[in-house]
Amino acid sequence: MNILKVAGRTALAAIFIQSGLDSVRNPAGRAQMVEQAGLPEPQLLTQLNGGVMAGAGTLLALGLAPRSSALALLASLLPTTIVGHAFWNAEGQERQGQMVHFAKNLAMMGALLLVVADRE
Numbered sequence: 876m877n878i879l880k881v882a883g884r885t886a887l888a889a890i891f892i893q894s895g896l897d898s899v900r901n902p903a904g905r906a907q908m909v910e911q912a913g914l915p916e917p918q919l920l921t922q923l924n925g926g927v928m929a930g931a932g933t934l935l936a937l938g939l940a941p942r943s944s945a946l947a948l949l950a951s952l953l954p955t956t957i958v959g960h961a962f963w964n965a966e967g968q969e970r971q972g973q974m975v976h977f978a979k980n981l982a983m984m985g986a987l988l989l990v991v992a993d994r995e
Contacts, residue, residue, distance in 0.1 A: 877995075880993070880995075881938060883986075884935050884936060884938060884941060884990065885936045887935065887983065887986050887987070887990070888932040888933070888935040888936035889932070889936070890932075890983070891928040891929065891931065891932030891935070891948055892928070892929050892932040892933055892936065894925070894928060895924075895925040895926065895927070895928030895929030895930070895932055896925065896929045897925070898921050898922060898924060898925025898926075898928065899922050899925040899926055899929065902918050902921040902922050902925070903918075905921045905925075905959065906918040906920075906921040908958055908959055909921055909958055912958045914958075924951050924954070924955060927947055927948075927950075927951045928948065928951050928952075930947075931944040931945075931947035931948045931951070932944070932948065935948065935990070941990055941993070942990060942991050942993070944990075945987040945988075945990035945991045946987075946991055948987050949984060949987050949988070949991070952980060952983060952984055952987070953984070955980070956977060956980040956981070956984075959976070960973045960974075960976040960977040960980060961973065962974040962977050
């Protein structure tokens with residue numbers, strides 16, 4: 876067991892566990908963005924997405940099925956990034972903030988891709 880991989884997976888998983896649990900418990904703010912995107916059942920979709928993030932993040936942190944967990948996180952992070960951080964629809968400071976969050980999510984996607992590519 877490589878301690879750096881364990882530490883890296885755990886650190887990466889932490890944000891998914893925290894934000895996933897928050898989405899399940901308090902979906903209102905995120906559900907509003909989902910509704911504005913025109914998707915059906917915004918509260919349910921928000922909670923389901925949060926559940927996937929919390930569950931897959933936990934599995935990733937524990938090193939259980941890390942490649943599958945990372946793929947599930949990628950699948951949930953992509954719509955989250957597009958719907959939740961649509962900087963192209965914002966202006967001024969809001970645009971800047973959304974661009975930072977969008978870029979952060981792209982970085983997390985890159986880290987998840989590295990987990991998927993790891994064959995050890």
